[in-house]
Amino acid sequence: MTYCCGILVRDGLVMIADTRTNAGLDNISTFRKLHVFQKPGERVMILASAGNLSITQSVIGFLQEGVLNPETGESESIMNAPSMFQAAQRVGRAIREVRRIYGPGLEEDGVKFEASFLFGGQIKGRSLRLFMVYAAGNYIECTVDTPYLQIGEHKYGKPILDRAIKFDTPLNDALKIGLVSMDSTMRSNLGVGMPIDIAVTPRGDAILQTHYRIEPGEPYFHDLRERWSAALRKAHMDIPPPPYSGSNVVK
Amino acid sequence: MTYCCGILVRDGLVMIADTRTNAGLDNISTFRKLHVFQKPGERVMILASAGNLSITQSVIGFLQEGVLNPETGESESIMNAPSMFQAAQRVGRAIREVRRIYGPGLEEDGVKFEASFLFGGQIKGRSLRLFMVYAAGNYIECTVDTPYLQIGEHKYGKPILDRAIKFDTPLNDALKIGLVSMDSTMRSNLGVGMPIDIAVTPRGDAILQTHYRIEPGEPYFHDLRERWSAALRKAHMDIPPPPYSGSNVVK
Known part of the structure; x- marks a missing residue:
């Protein structure tokens, strides 16, 4: 399993991914799922x-070497894509290329062709954009109405x-809320796990502000998890008790 | 879609169910999914x-009329089941009976045999128990380690x-937390909706303490939703900002 989210706010883009992979329940590993492509000041993707994983790594290989x-x-x-829009199309094309080569063999072995991507970034002088690319190579783009996209185990987070992400949420708050979303997912699905990779790029300059791996036990993230748990406990304790006791009013 | 949860704590049992049903996206209706069987003081189930819905309603018919x-x-x-354990087996037997009658016809029409149940209650002098019964008629029982069970759209809630439910959570708190869980589910999945049916039975006397339908706009539940939203916003605002800005420490 996997959980990744991308959050596109007025100030910039946050991308977060876990690193756990599993082949069945008894083969758990750590692999990077967040990849950065950049020429600082010219483009960051x-x-x-x-x-x-064999599909997604092949797709990344084709995106690096070119199709x-x-x-x-x-x-x-x-x-060398001239725009984020064309770069997103190239992600789709790489998926279709991998599918063309390995799809029939995978099908023969009863393995479903499963792959999805979040792809975001900016080329200097153009818009900061975020896309979700599906296994067929088609894609949707993130807009201001719902300024985030998720892939993998998306429901828990x-x-x-x-509730918390709006287009005008400050960039560092978007990162914080994304980390809370990752925490909720990790608590409920063991297939999503530490370390966590994060990347942040502010809108405008096509540079990466932050590219960091949060390792298990890292103090800030540990504190965030504790505080969030305590706040949730307090939040429901502060709600008055339900007044329904003794009601037996059923039609 | 549907969301139901059952919470079995030291003090008793809470069951909560929504009432929305849908056949596709364009045929939305309201049907009761929470059913009470009782002879107060002797048994409550x-x-x-x-x-x-055609499967689950048939199962309920068989449970009422007998197999x-x-x-x-x-x-x-x-x-007339002598124990909750045997009653849970009868729920399973009713599912298999419905499957025997309608399963082949459903299969012919490409309709999957989908049905699951939460079944809880107490017969006077015996234990208060909670079961989850699957489409094959098999079941699991709720225990103190994880004192709740869910069916339907379970992830959002x-x-x-x-985080909040422990075996020693007071009964009215368990109801409140269950309602928060229902609220989270309704916000993220339009296939789960009001009104909400609740039933509460304290451990011991085989009576129903509460059996109530929360209609849209009902003041307590409306207030709970508002408070929970406000508390979540405050909770993440109270967490200090991430300290990672400027870190570009990736191996």
Whole structure:
């Protein structure tokens, strides 16, 4: 399992991914799922992946090395894409290329072709954008109405995003809320686990402000988890008791 | 979709169910999914259902009318079951009976046989128990380690239960936390909706303390939702900001 979220607010973009992979329940490993592609000041692109690791790693390989476009004869990577929109299309094209090569063999072995990506970033002078790319290579784009996207085990961490993330949430708050969302997911699904990779890019300059791995036991994240638990306990204790006791009013 | 949860604490049992059903996205209705069977002071049993409504309603019909046991020649309903354990088996037997009758026809039409139940209660002088019964008629029982069970859309409402429900949580608090869990689910899945049915039975006397329907706009539940939202906002605002800004420490 995996959980990744991308949050696109007025001030910039936050991407968060866990690192746990599992083949069955008895084969648990740690693999990086958050990948950064950058030429600071010219472009910064962040890719988070969920699904079959052999598929997602192959897709990343093609995105680094480039996929030949038969129409133009050009090798297309995300580092030479002229826009985020075209870069997102290239992510989709890489997925379809991997599917073309390995799809039939996987199908033969009864392995579902599962892969999804969050892909966000900015090319200097253009818009900061965030996309979710599906296994068929199609994609949706994050907008101001719902300024976040998730892949993988998305449900446990969604309520806090739904409630707390707005387009005008400050960038560092968006990171904090994203970490709370990751914490909720890790508590309820053992398939999502530490360490956690984070990347933050402010809108405008096509640079990475933060690229960091939160290791188990890291003091800030540990404190965030404790505080959030304590606050939730306090929050429900502060709600008055239900007044229904003794009601037997059923039609 | 559906969300039901049952919470079994030292002081008693809480059962909560929504009432929304949908056949596709364009056919939304309201149906009761929380059913009470009782002879006050002798037995109280509460059944919550999720899955295909025609299946779950048929199961309830069989549980009311009884299923003939070919070995004993007796018509077995849950009202004449000698124990909760045997009553849970009868729920399973009713599911298998419905499956025997309608399963092949459903399969022919490509309809999956989906049904699950929470079944809890007490027969005077015996234990208060809570079971989850699956579509195959098999079941698990709630224990003190994880004093709640859920059916239907369980993920959105699970984090708060995981954090807040302990076996020694007072009964009215368990109801309150269950309502918060229901609120979180309704916010994130439109397939779960008001009104909400609740039933509460204290451990010991085989009576129903509360059996109530919370209608849309009901003041206490409205207030609970507002307070919970406000508390969550405050909770994350009270957490200090992440200290990672500027870190670019990636191996």
